[in-house]
Amino acid sequence: MPLLIKGARVIDSAVGVDDVLDILIEDGRIARLAKDIDPGGVGAPDGVDVLDATGLIAAPGFIDMHVHLREPGEKFKEDIESGTRAAAAGGFTAIACMANTDPVNDTSSITERIMKRARESAVCWVYPIGAVSEGLKGEHITEMADQKGAGCVAFSDDGMPVRTAQLMRSALEYSGMLGIPILDHAEDLSLSSGRVMNEGAMATALGLGANPTASEDICVFRDIRLARLTGSPLHILHITSAGAVELVRQAKREGAPVTCEATPHHFTLTDAAIVGFNSAAKMAPPLRSEADRQALLAGLKDGTIDAIASDHAPHYVADLQVEFDAVPFGVVGLETAVPLAIEVLVHGGVLTLAEMIAKFTEGPARILNLPGGTLKEGAPGDVTLLNLERQYEVIPERFESRGRNTPFAGRKLRGCAAATVVRGRIVMNRIAGEMTINADVEISAGKV
């Protein structure tokens, strides 16, 4: 049945729309975007589902281009079903999942398995990211053409940097030939390996191993230099340092094929959050200084940073009940990313609403060459509805994700996703009150 979303303020920077419009979705695609569409005039034999979105913001479906789903291999941490439910709850209609599963997604057979499981259990689009190197070992590049054929939209050894400059060069040359970007977790491991937080006064006070921003800057410089050498698209994952933001800014000015993303935790928190050995704020790269955080905000504003991604990294609860050094890196983010972006960036006066939305839509769609990211006619029928005023309290026990590891527990944030529409089906709805999730949506994973 067609879905008619009525009365929302529609913002789509890809086509330059900001107006109160109705959105008609038929056969899983955007059919019409116009004022006052009459449900009776649509001409559907069984009628039309109408969603009253008066007072809400309607945007193209949000895309989280950096998620760890833990399936295959670690379903006790998360699986494709729980992870995509968390995505829908957070307002995402599509996610890209990293290759560091067990086994690693480094061959087409694993990619196909992920696609099959997504068709069976996902409630939003799932775009697999293949490994750059076999087993993430940093030695040989994977069968990238084959993996692309199976559905991979990018390649990354995330969790680890692409280990050597030569491997990065080969990966960029080969994937560039396929028109697919390499996404790098940029750290010089000789400076950061075994270091559990940002270098600075807090690490000095706590006596914790310190990871300097130079570690990131050096690797970002290496990667940009190789993107120039090869002319192939490079994307820097979770950028954190002021130096790295400036390197990307400079590279873009000079026309290098470089993009980057920032995470909500890095643009919201600093290493001060580690006070008292708070291991809920332990991630890699680590939370940085206030000057670095300000550089992220400036980079988001001037377009240096193209996308916001959560780096959703669920962990098993027993693995977290250990001393700080032994706690695994990473935090969950699918259900807090949009509320944090609204509160910190929009209510905080850093970005306009349209700019913020573009970081979740146009930006990631362009980087990964995905079909969504816009509401123009013929685009996928994916819509994220936002309520900018509704309070969202972070209660980890209520997450759809199996992960509970977040530094934001107890925070009351202003603004959140009100509903998530995938292929014209309302998969998440909290417009009227308590959230409901409707898993009855047919996902053909990967590109359509």
Add this chain to the structure above:
Amino acid sequence: MMPEQYRRKDLLSIRDLSPGEILFLLDMTDSFREVNEREIKKVPSLRGKTVVNLFFEPSTRTRTSFEIAGKRLSADVINIAASVSSAQKGETLRDTARNIEAMSTDVVVVRHSASGAPAYLAGELNCGVVNAGDGCHEHPTQALLDLYTIREHKKEFDGLRVSIVGDIARSRVARSNIIALSKLGAEVMICGPRTMLPAEAESLGARVSTRVEEAIEWSDVLMTLRIQLEREAGAAFPSAREYAATFGINRKRLEGAKRDLLIMHPGPINRGVELSPDVADGPFSVILEQVEYGVACRMGILYLLAGQREEVDGGPETGGSPDGPAEARPESTEVRDAVAH
């Protein structure tokens, strides 16, 4: 600054403490020192109490000091030498400690290679936790015994100049001492090769120097730290020989020193590296006094945490009068009785 009743469940870091609490712990040390000078060095204060030394790193001095302290208070003291590697294979730190607590342990004394491990355990356990050194974070009882030693000789901390020489970045002894001395009004200088100074070293509240001669001339007290020859050679310093030549304290270097300089070291000494043998055993050295006072210092802490648990459960904000339970004060009758036994 006046002593201020110590009513915490744990002793985790000097950073947590007020200047008054530090002074209180130094006064407690005074009360218990006399016990160690008797012919029969034992009082019944902690009879029926259980203290477990849970050490995940090898230690002779600190573990022995806590063991003697507990035994002189008549506590049952159990030593567990656990290894981090075996713990990682099987039981977690949390489970190990909870099992020990389930055996009705009153105080767990923890040493661990991970910064923050005792603080983590303190949040998980109802019994008292003493940090006996965690990673590169803190070693609060070492700082307390060092301050006690300094006070014995210098009387006042206000304006006193103390320099700490060695691997500051990786030293929990340095951190606890810098913080404690600063809280009591002393001036602190840290000195070592750049590779051994932490990032934003000034943020610790100390002056910073890379010239040991400068530190020596400036100081009333010179604390030297053990160099981790086995772990850091080649990374943080080129060789023991080069370290001794550039930062080692020897008689010649001390020519510019004040005549009443104190030289301290937390042990164990690498003789001929941090200190030349004649300096280690020389007139400025108070190294063995540090060890002696360490026992009294730890007696005071075990007494407070194991003996007063009923009163201190619930943290510093609750229970008792503003002065705290009278029997916990060192000048109180019970302590005097304990000491008089």
